[in-house]
Amino acid sequence: VPSTLLRIRPEHTIALIETGANHPGEIKTLAEIVDPDFGIITNVGMAHLEGFGSLEGVKRTKGELYDYLRAKHGTVFLDNDSEELTVMAGGLHCICYGKPCNEVLSVEGEIEECAPFLKIRWRPAGGEWQKVESRLIGDYNLKNMLAAALIGCTFGVGVEQINEALAAYEPRNNRSQLLKTGDNTLIVDAYNANPTSMRAAIENFCNMKVERRMAILGDMGELGASSWQAHQDIVNLLVESGIDHVWLVGPKFRAARHPFRTFDNVEQVKRALAIEKPHKYYILIKGSHGTRLYDLPACL
Structure with a gap:
């Protein structure tokens, strides 16, 4: 200021x-x-x-x-x-x-x-x-x-x-950016995340009239004693979402109870993407800044 x-x-x-x-x-x-x-x-x-x-x-x-x-x-x-x-x-x-x-x-x-x-x-x-x-x-x-x-x-x-x-106006800085790569369409909202913005992003993603959805979501930081429940609430929403593939990144999401694939950090996600190469998906990428999910567009 x-x-x-x-x-x-x-x-x-x-x-x-x-x-x-x-x-x-x-x-x-x-x-x-x-x-x-x-x-x-x-x-x-x-x-x-x-x-x-x-x-x-x-x-x-x-x-x-x-x-x-x-x-x-x-x-x-x-x-x-x-x-x-x-x-x-x-x-x-x-x-x-x-x-x-x-x-x-x-x-x-x-x-x-x-x-x-x-x-x-x-x-x-x-x-x-x-x-x-x-x-x-x-x-x-x-x-x-x-x-x-x-x-x-x-x-x-x-x-x-x-x-x-x-x-x-076109959003920059990993805030609700829509990026088209050679293989996929990305919604990159990886500048930051909290339970309110994460829920809004997931609900909007599910309301989009597209096929073949994938979500790569990272831990939400600075939640203190509310952290475990906040992450559990998000995975409960994801269970009901109908998104085709959900990847969760970070120890906070790993600690919640859910059926989704988890990764310790963004480097593990990069290695998985290099092998599996998603194609023709709409992919939501969202997480707190510290998860560094903003590095993923180059891999997709």
Whole structure:
């Protein structure tokens, strides 16, 4: 955060700063440094539980941004569909986005197709419906697109410019990337993983209208005392998923009870891929950064 702030120059009129955390109190400290006028929490999930202690700890820590803005009489961009965030944002001035409902939202939208790229329609309050075909995969990215559209509208970006930006954005850095190799189509989401994002990725993968699915999933880190149950819950989901082949990587997945093939590390997976050479599969690759599953695309 400080290094980003130090790059701000007189010609800049808006700065968008990420205040990340994995322990209580860190967002409070960062908010005091940034002194924001607006804020957005996109979701609350079971991440970094080793530092936060529980989902309630996650909510309290992320809520430190809301606390700062509440004291400053700032503004929050709010996902109207999230009951948790709505409760947390009590007493704040909110500009809302979400799926169409009985309320008047500043931006509303819905999915039209997800096969595999996400196509949505959205509109600002009182405006015409806009259709965008993105380069994003995963129905969970609807909310990210709506949040971006809302923030653009709030700061005077034109609807056509917003559409162009949403359509042109292509994920990088192993975050929900779709890659086509000579043999397979890969969904690479190996920058990080937690129970919430892992479940969303698996469910979206199962909803894709494709044949011959394979999942290579790595351990989820920083879950503390919740780790064993979190991994067991994921393998229980996988048992019901109908995915053709599931490979699990790391000691945490190995310790859970399941029928799937396991590997100690990514190097073992590479050796197996060199021998077995999957062909014409859609392959989901997801795990925490420490599992290094981001090395696998070169092998597929």
